[in-house]
Amino acid sequence: MPTVLDSLNAGLHRAFAEDERVLLLGEDILDPYGGAFKVPRGLATQYPARVFTSPVSEAGLAGMAGGLALRGLKPVVEIMFGDFLMLTADQLLNSITKFGWMYGGQVDVPLVIRTPMGGRRGYGPTHSQTIEKHFLGVPGLTVLAPAALGNPGALLADAILNDPGPVLFVENKLLYLEPARAASDLPEFELTPHTFPGDYAPAYSLRISGAPPPTVTIAAYGYAAELARKAALLLAYEHEIFVEVLVPTRISFPGNAYFDNLLLPAVQRTGRLLAVEEGTAALGWGAEVLARVAETLGSNLRAAGRVAAEDTPIPASTPMEDAALPQAGDIVREVIRIASR
């Protein structure tokens, strides 16, 4: 079973092999080091002319990628830590995502910015955050986030090769060493992949094998989906509460097929929704998901909740970091609360 890291690495290699317009730009991406988290390992050796190891210049990198994409190439930018995405924010918000629309739809900007995100490694306040929520509401920006399910590398390759762009691709750091699991790797679960017409980004649903119909729907992406999966087992075996975990890989709105075709119908059935994310709660992904569900279901939504990080920066100290970030136990607690209503 490949790890998520292996899978993403293979996805990059596939994209490089299939389209010679694909380029990679980023810091410390030459071999043998192969990037701070090793995702692009091997590319610099195999395609030296298409891999640009860069100065420490995140804003410039994003902007250069914008220019490369405008002129017909397909740049992939690695931002070493997701926290540093903020240095690219102006280029993304005011140029890259504007070009297509403000030039009257005459141009595409096929670029992918990919970045390792998230905490639980003691790296402290500037190297541990989950900040994609600040990019989720940017019109014109597609935000994708693989989980340790299915084929994360195929998602990345599709984004690079087929998306007219721009795409932000968020990789939670703790996923890298997780296996990219298929149904056969999860005997305790029924894992069902879902694809949607006109959308290359799949979604996944997880239920406990042989369990009665779920009473609570959990929406979770990235590493939070791993936590939700663990919580689902605890809930089933220790509390006899059966949940379904619905995992998107496309997390931006609007235009979210997962939401329309999988999540909404599921909550219609259970009437109970818990959204789980590693970012802070206020104005985050879960808030958007809950708001959209409430707008559609009204009083048919019987109970809802969010599990997210505390609304503070991420402390370096392990016990404090553990307390700041959502844990499987928090999901169990919230599900129990929601299930009783």
Place this chain on the structure above:
Amino acid sequence: MHDHPTLYRGLYRIRRFEETVLNEFSSGVFYGTTHTYIGEEADAVGVLAHLHPGDVVFSNHRCHGHFIAYGGYLRALFAELMGKASGVSGGRGGSQHIHWKDFYSNGILGSTTPAAAGAALAEKLKGTGAVTVCFIGDGTLGEGVLYESLNMAALWGAPVLYVVEDNRIAQTTPIELALAGSIPARFEAFGIPARELDTSDVLEVLPVAGELLDAIRAEPGPRALILHTCRFGPHSKGDDTRPAELVEKMRAERDPVKIHGARLDDATRKAVETEVDAEVATAFAAAKAEPMPEGTP
């Protein structure tokens, strides 16, 4: 005040602290990341020896040496690296994010360069006479915000000394792949006087840093000191991609501790080392004995 044993003590304290950090990391007592200052000690000691009370320091990810030369407590820094509530930043910051008195560090490269100019301008506007020192690495010359900072610092006469510690590498990227043109010319383009030294001898850094800081105090405005230096250790831990022979050669030829230690007679040097070894060991043990914080962010 800048006598040989005192300077040696300054260099050797940083060395022992950092060696302890690297040696003990695998024991699990530290968590997260670290960037050690081994090989670059003469920079911090030579520059910060001239600080007056109230002068401000901005440091980066490689901040332990700056903090120790500034006068920071070893126990409090060890404790921060261990995630203890008794650490410099209460366990929140970790290795890269520390603040004590007028010392600040941040792990976002380049982020300190406008903050330092702003802090310097604040001290000028308040009339305190304090100067600000901002340490950056060669790799950080890639960040655009630096050049905005230099322009404004020059325009508005911010009393700030930018110290570029050029160890010719950024993480794994050699300077040849990251830097076009010249380092001093980058400062001179904004009318900022720049001095350049290629040395690991604290006695060479000391007078030049002193002249620049005196000049800033006499005539407020930015100055630059470019120190070509050598990083002996890995970037963080176990991530050195350079050939071992290169690092060995640097250790043999450019060790600030050895260079300055050679000026002391054996007995004096041993006495300093014995005292510092005990100080570092005591600080480490004290930090280790302190409790972990409660589980609240």
